[in-house]
Amino acid sequence: xxxxxxxxxxxxxxxxxxxxxxxxxxxxxxxLQSATGDEIDSLSHDLADFWxxxxxxxxxxxxxxxxxxxxxxxxxxxxxxELLY
Numbered sequence: 001x002x003x004x005x006x007x008x009x010x011x012x013x014x015x016x017x018x019x020x021x022x023x024x025x026x027x028x029x030x031x032l033q034s035a036t037g038d039e040i041d042s043l044s045h046d047l048a049d050f051w052x053x054x055x056x057x058x059x060x061x062x063x064x065x066x067x068x069x070x071x072x073x074x075x076x077x078x079x080x081x082e083l084l085y
Contacts, residue, residue: 013055021048 006014024044032040060079067076 009059013052016055017048017052020051021045024048 021044024047025040028035028040028044032043035043060083063079064076
């Protein structure tokens with residue numbers, strides 16, 4: 001089975017998330033000097049994931065705000081299904 005292609009926006013968001021993780025690691029190593037490398041890695045990964053989820057939610061909200069009427073009900077259903085299932 002073929003893997004679905006990522007959109008250019010998804011690839012860019014993932015790249016930004018990875019860059020953010022590296023920046024977070026740098027800051028967390030300074031601020032949390034007693035933390036282990038694994039703890040810093042895990043925390044920076046989780047924080048970058050939260051950022052990524054926020055970006056995805058912003059994109060969904062922007063799509064919902066662009067809806068004009070009943071013709072968008074199916075698209076709204078798809079967005080809500082992605083969030084809930």
